[in-house]
Amino acid sequence: MFAPAGLHPVAAERRHLDQLAQAGADLFEVGLATENAALDGPVIQAAYHRALRRGNVLDAAVRAVEHASGLRPTVVMTYWEPVRRHGPEHLARLFANAGAAGVMVVDLPARQAVRWHDAARAAGLRTPRLVPRTTPETCLPAAVAGASGWLYAPASTAPTGYRGPLDVPALADFAQRLRAVSPLPVVSGVGISTPALASLVAPAVNGIVIGTPVVRALTAAPGQAPALTAAFARALTTPISTESRA
Template identity: 55%
Template sequence: MLNASPISDELASALRNRRYPALGVFLPAGLTSSRTERRTLDVLSRQGADVIEVGIPVADPVLDGPVITAAYRRGLDRGTTLPDVLRTVEYAASKGPVVVMAYWETAAQYGPARLARELKAAGASGVMIADLPAAQASTWNRAVADAALSAPRLVPRDTRQKQLFPLCTAASGWLYAPAAHSRTGYQGPVDVEALAEFTQRLRSVSSLPVVSGVGISTPELAQHIAPLVDGVVIGTPVVRALASGNRHEAEVLVSGFAAALRPATDGTVDG
């Protein structure tokens, strides 16, 4: 079994040293004004978000569904730039660990080393490139290592066993196991038994925490998946509410998911 690398200690420990799975909440940068965004981050943190995932807007987020794609386009239409994203990360980091979600297009545009360095300076704990090309993996891994950032890795469910070892070796912070074979926003049934088998495969080759997202659309489903993972990430339901201007609905959603991940006898939220 692989051990987490030293740079992953902060992020990995944030997930390991808990009584129940962490809740990660995704927020695309630039969806609203900076003032509204800060109020939203306050709400998400207060209602139980243990980790904030900040998304960097791109024009063609190939792994995302219509809700997050529209949110990214809205951010771009608002003129969101990397300095804006850095300010979002900085404020979010004052609330807790931040993992930045990005596409390779962004890393290529700004340069992997610059992107990693500036996100680290803003307070990010890690950066996950959702579509990291195999040919660019060594370049990206070197950039995040030099910046002392964690590099969580999305592991496709169809990854063959012989491919898991090199993929997981390059990761740090956590391994991301999609709950569904779909783009973000999927609301159909999830094969929990198949997800359980996949998480076991990941744990057989790595000591990194495992988190799951994509298709975890309700608190009830999150509760079923909780025993399998170290963290659950939600995005589309919250983004849909925020995009419609309904921050109260987003607040209720986050609170409900947070409660679903806690043991029935535990009324507290880990800090």
């Protein structure tokens, strides 16, 4: 379950994380707010901007990780800009000390990959890697080099928050191609906008991260987020009828 850090005051944020864990989230992905979240759609970008207005986003992320990691395994999702600004070695140690199991830099520049992976490894962090479906076959080995924990294969090629149909066979094929070049499990997200879609995607991958639907609820009506989380959790263990897939 993805949750942007700093969206709410500390006490409220901790309460929301507790509720999401109780509702069925078995892993947290904590988002470090940044100004230019180019791979994200308007809902997550707005959540990040709200967190930025509250200030001290790095401190907020550390506090969120400290609490979330006491509930469920927790990874941090970030862009390269905050890593560059704070320093890979410093940021890796900071999140490792907060209890994070890993940090995924979604737009990790190829020329910075070795430095980042070395810094994370020294801190004891896993380094999941986002691999776009458009990655050419010949580039897949390089794209997954140095990754640990899992590989993230977006279910859609659109930004987060996409609500249209998904090409599940294409995702399944891509997951198989990733498994051919890496032993790491494959996790998906992006565009998995309903429990019905989660049920369809689940057989193709090893795990699913739900982002925008829950962030939308956390932003507008936090009290609805646990029930939504529970619906997604049920969809991953209970077959959904054909009628509900429309």
